[in-house]
Amino acid sequence: MEQLKELVHTAKELYRTGLVRGTSGNVSIRDPENPDRMWITPSAIPYDEITTEDLVQVDLESGTPVRGSRKPSSETPMHSAIYRLRSDVRAVVHTHSTYATMFACAGEEIPTVHYLIAEIGDRVPVADYAVYGSEELARNAVEALKSAGANGALLKNHGVITVGENLSSAYVRAEIIETVAQLAFGAKLIGRCETLSPEQLEETRKKFVSYFAVSKR
Template identity: 90%
Template sequence: MGECVVEELKELIHTAKELYRTGLVRGTSGNVSVRDPESPGRMWITPSAIPYDEITVEDLVQVDLESGTPVRGSRKPSSETPMHRAIYRLRSDVRAVVHTHSTYATMFACAGEEIPAVHYLIAEIGDRVPVADYAVYGSEELARNAVEALRRAGANGALLKNHGVIAVGESLSKAYVRAEIIETVAQLAFGAKMIGRWELLTPEQLEETRKNFGSYFAAREDR
């Protein structure tokens, strides 16, 4: 295993623990994966049913993207392995996937309601956070629905109806930040709805924001 792979796996563990520390996941819910930097046809994913604060690099599982067969690691891979595989296979730009059950975003998912552009941060996700049709967790159908929701909206994140959230990125840090953003904007949208109204940003306003995001997120990744 090359040095770049080892470093990527350490970051995967760090990301998983940050999701738990910040409350974006609870218990053993959710999962994180990264495309293998040396073997793009494979990914590394967190194991099933192991608490985040106990996960080590040795617990991670390498999975072949085409067959879904575990290649390295002794643990059982996450039940959402099919969804992660489908995203990597259909989105060559994606290097990392974060799946959470964060509270406010999942409330929108349970209502089957997309998160609208109530705040400029959503520009990092798309013009909105779309909702993928419901399917049983861990199923190939859910994988297809998730990929279709991302494709349809041209988005970097989506809600899984009656389930949770996915966020994708060109790196683990990007995918993590996007999962944070989805939860933050969900909280703001919920609050605006409780007040009784919201003012939505236009696609033009969001595009203007994206032009300013490049330097901000580049600086954050360099930290």
Template identity: 45%
Template sequence: MTDSKSDEAREGELRTAIATGVPEIAAMTPGRTGNLSARSGDRVAITPSGVPYEEIQPGSVPVLSLDGESVIGDLAPSSETPMHLGIYRSLDVGAIAHVHSPWATTLAVLGEELPPVHYMVAAAGGPIPVAPYEPFGTVELAEAAVSTMESAGTTACILANHGLVAGGEDVQDAIETAVAVESTAQVYLQAKAVGDPVELTPAQFEGAMAQFDSYGQPERNDAD
């Protein structure tokens, strides 16, 4: 009974995290085109397919196994479930945000990566690469995203002619990574319209990466 209760609590937390994060996804992506997921162990909660964002509550969020089997919920999971599960099986992330935000999607249509023009690109581990085009909702798209991020060493990539996918430690971290990429993509494209953007040197970018590793409040222990 103890393990069962622990599973229920864990799954409930995942579903709540998704429902809580949905408004931020809605602000970044048109219509119902984005999706959000979170993982704990072998359980993954993900936004339901085609449901208006304002109607998504914790109880409407499907929970799946890493193999894609339904665990909780009556609604079908996002059509991009294969991509989310593929990333979880391959990369060390606890949440994934997928959006069709306008500036990152502009880069996707151009087939152009986001270079290190600002230190905020370090939030995703490096310049944001472009995964080759594959139809949405397919295993092939999942494989393209995973391969691209693994090769680049990033937790985000631009999906050619599609949008952006970003991972993080948790839901808020994944959303913040997506926001960092989107805002930097906007600055980059605006700068290109005026002149030639200046990229950070490798040494400068490595320094920014090191600063990101120590950014924020130091961890506290019980004695603090």
């Protein structure tokens, strides 16, 4: 299945670009042939070693592995909960990217200092802390995305979660959150953190319809 090759490629790109370190983070897609299942990266296998044979198919309702011999990612509950909540989501990316995670550790939303954040929403919400891999974390992540109507969120004292209509859009959104987090961090150091209004972000979103058209095909 071509989508599984893309899933492995995206996982390796996350590692190559530094959005994840070691075996942290995870990636999944909704099964294109069965929307009640997903394919997710395995637990505790280095990204540079992952192949399509290591991917695991999981039932979204029960969280039970259906195909694959590996143990699915510890964050399977969070991915499953997001797919159950939003039928429009076809891919989920979870990272521990450095600057965004610094904001998550501070329990602070990333200021809207750059127009790119419009691709995420009017803000990047912070989900309440819960231990990794837990059903509580899954509920908190889902609630944060839902309450803000956002395509991404920070997980307090943990990392970042983004969603998309395909792998490309979910990956791009993870990059955007990290980029804007870096800019916001720098602006705070300079001592002047100017933010964009919801109206300015909406104006940008209208232009994004064509700007991101290629990555969302």
